[in-house]
Amino acid sequence: MMNLLPQAMQVMANAHAPYSKFKVGAVLVDENGKQHAGCNFENSSYGATICAERNAIGAMVAAGARKFTEIVVVTDTPNGCPPCGICRQVLAEFAQDPNKTKVHVANTKGIVKSFTIAQLLPEAFDSSFLKP
Ligand code: THU
Numbered sequence: 851m852m853n854l855l856p857q858a859m860q861v862m863a864n865a866h867a868p869y870s871k872f873k874v875g876a877v878l879v880d881e882n883g884k885q886h887a888g889c890n891f892e893n894s895s896y897g898a899t900i901c902a903e904r905n906a907i908g909a910m911v912a913a914g915a916r917k918f919t920e921i922v923v924v925t926d927t928p929n930g931c932p933p934c935g936i937c938r939q940v941l942a943e944f945a946q947d948p949n950k951t952k953v954h955v956a957n958t959k960g961i962v963k964s965f966t967i968a969q970l971l972p973e974a975f976d977s978s979f980l981k982p
Contacts, residue, residue: 852879854922855956857887862924865889865902874902874931876923880915881946903937907944917946922954922961930955930962938971948974 854877862875867890874890888905900908903923910918921941925931932955933941945951948968955963968974 851920851952851954854879854885854920854954855924855960857885858922858924858956859958861887861889862902862926863889866891868892869894869896872925872927872931874923874925876902876906876921878906878910878918878921880910880913881917881919882915884913884915886910886913886915886918901934901937903933904940907940910944916944918944918951919946920952920954922956924956924958926958928957928962930957932963932965933970938967939975942967942971942974942976 858875858877862873865873867873869892877885877887879885886906886909888902888909890902892899923931945967949966951967953965954961
């Protein structure tokens with residue numbers, strides 16, 4: 851496991867969270883070993899908010915990569931921030947291997963809990979269910 855926590859804390863500081871005051875940072879490693887970061891950014895129309903995890907995935911996709919091997923998600927609370935349901939679905943689409951790709955939930959002191967994508971989203975909907 852790479853130590854992605856310092857970078858995740860840096861990007862967390864850039865979060866735009868004036869409504870919830872809940873700042874989240876995420877850093878992932880793509881299939882080529884390159885890191886991509888994201889923070890949450892909220893909107894006065896609350897539903898338009900984007901989570902840190904999806905912002906990091908967007909940065910990876912924009913850089914031309916399509917798969918990630920691990921992600922650290924950090925927030926400054928004792929229990930950290932396990933990815934929301936929408937983020938689990940988005941993370942599953944871009945995970946290199948749902949049974950191996952790890953999600954590390956962290957606070958500012960370290961990793962609180964780690965999961966595989968398959969653990970976070972069992973029986974996932976994916977492209978194999980789309981009409982041929
Ligand atoms: N948030 C994330 O960035 N990631 C998650 O997995 C859960 C929630 C953000 C969205 C919103 O800006 C704030 O945390 C409170 O829900």
